[in-house]
Amino acid sequence: MQEKKLHELEHHPVGSLMWRYFWPAFIGVMANSLYNIIDRIFIGQFVGPEALSGVTAVFPVMVIMMAFGMLIGSGGSVRLSLNLGRKDFEQASKVVGNTVVLVVLVSGTVTFLGFAIKDPMLRLFGATDVTMNYANDYLNYILWGVVLHEIGFSVNALIRAEGNAQLAMISMLISAGINIPLDALFIIHFNMGVGGAALATIISMACLSVWVFIHFRSKRSVVKLEWKYLGLDKKIVLAIVSVGLAPFAMQIANSVVQALFNINLIKYGSDLAVGAMGIIMSVAVIIIMSIVALNMASQPIIGYNYGARNFDRVKQTLKTSIFIATVISLGAWGLIELFPRPVISLFVADSPEIMKYGKEGLRYYLMALPVIGFQVVAGNYFQSVGKAGKAIFLSLLRQVIVLIPLLIILPKVLGLTGVWISGPIADVVASIITALFLVQEWKRLKNVSGTLSHR
Template sequence: MKNIEELEKANIGRLMLKYFIPAFIGVFVNALYNIVDRIFIGQGVGAEALSGISVIFPVMLIMMGFGMLIGIGTGVLVSINLGKKNIEMAEKTIGTGFSLMFLVSVGVMVVTYLLKEPILHSFGSTPETFQYANDYLNIILAGTPFMVIGFSLNNVIRSEGNARIAMISMILSSVTNVVLDYIFIFKFNMGVKGAAYATIIAMFVLMIWVLVHFRGKRSVIKLRKKNIGIDWKILKEIVSIGMAPFAMQIAGSFVHGLLNKKLITFGGDLAVGAMGIINSVLTIFIMAIVAINMASQP
């Protein structure tokens, strides 16, 4: 409850700074992970593998889009209810949000698996890069629930005022991913499959971390068994709030897919791989904007 009182009474500028710093650190570490991941794949597997992973980027954006749809929608609604001091409704909201995260992630996993070949071809895979992209996607899809639940609930952690814990979540996931990337790619010679396994294990660690948080003492609200299920009124509110960022993310996915197709036409597989590297580096330049957005959520 201390977090709620602080959000009600503290100076807005000081609050923004307090929430901005951990958000920025978390985003910075995550951006570094993305760059290191590309370096490991490029050096440990090869240029074609890097291009294959870049083909998957629009698919990853779609998965993250569903995480934003539910995570931001749930987080904002939780914040509103906490502002009203309605803890019971906030806990019902996270219960519905969690149920939605699981159901949607399983649905996305199944549909993407059934349509993976046309999806990969439409997003720019070629005969040279298809196997790399397919191997990576097959493994990543198995971890879709980990990714959506972990990413979404971390948004809720931030929305209840626990910015430092949300930061630790991002750091824990990124460091786990980098360490396992190195071991699987360079020590076990697992190639892109190793990179994919590293990612889903890191997402699993993130999911367990955030679930433990919402069952522990530090959380303002609890994820209780009695609240797990779909409340249709809450669901509609979650979707209406999260729809705008979801639509932007999906649009970005299709833009990247079209860009990949044009890069294949005019530059070949190496151009797609180079664009993947550029996208990773670009995250460094938008960190402050992303962190400000995160800091404003509570």
């Protein structure tokens, strides 16, 4: 099993291998994204638009939780791929053990800090007197499930990195399949409101955590989770964190940006404008997660072959990923431009104010979608090959260096329209700068590949 997985990473045709890895990753991330999206649909339809706005105020907190999961899970998966490419199986086993211990310690700390600063944090992220009770009820449950959420997300990334893409997909399907009926049970039947949605999420993540641990103790795993490797090795921890810093920084920046959006939407719109933003972000998540699935499919191939110094295969994978990401982005953009009303109605059917804010915001905020696919894939490449510095810079470029100043300046000049158009302007600027970085890297790969072929 082990030799077969590694052989296909190095020799199987890139196009068919990416497809084999993409569709399970796509189904998996879509299932994962359904946690928040299905919650919002049930809350918007059965609790009310104000409750939807309250849960949207919790979204930046959940982004911070996800940031710590990505810090460890993404960093661990990249290091696992690179070590497998070098045929260093003992080091790969140590990476798995260190990742598990690290995620438990970090998520426990996040839980404690979350409860300590919960109320001021929710106020900072846009909860008002009207929506605070909803936000507080939802977050109380979510914080108790941080450890389960982080374990499920991070360890499942390791399953994908070892070449078990279909199993990683099944993991997420099992979790989502538990979450959705529990949403209906707790919200509709037991009338638990937003707390029921959060409880459903925690239970489903508990099931995912058990599932991923069973895998790494089974014969199906390429790398085993062994007791002797459960510990913290300073060098391995630093290696994991150095790579994971890029997606971590991007997620933290996402949280700050979401807070700024919520504050500006309340100032220049209303509480219901925040609810509309929650719908828009749900739509954006579906599109971005499609491209993230593409990154998940390409990361083991790029990481393994970069570690094996097979740079022609690295270039071929990167080029294929950029093409597919652009097609996805263009298709999504066309659908949004043509059918904004049905998208909004899926979440809230009887709120004219949310419909007004949602249609305007959806078209403005996502009008730069055609370039986002390239931007996300190109930035992920530098993370996949362990170039942490460039990956961190490109991650922060859009969310911090460009977008935050725009969110401070443009609303003062253009009001609510300035809030909506900050995102697409940042996307275009970030894409141009990312392209410059990638052109340089492409030339370097071409030169190195040529040198190796002449040896």
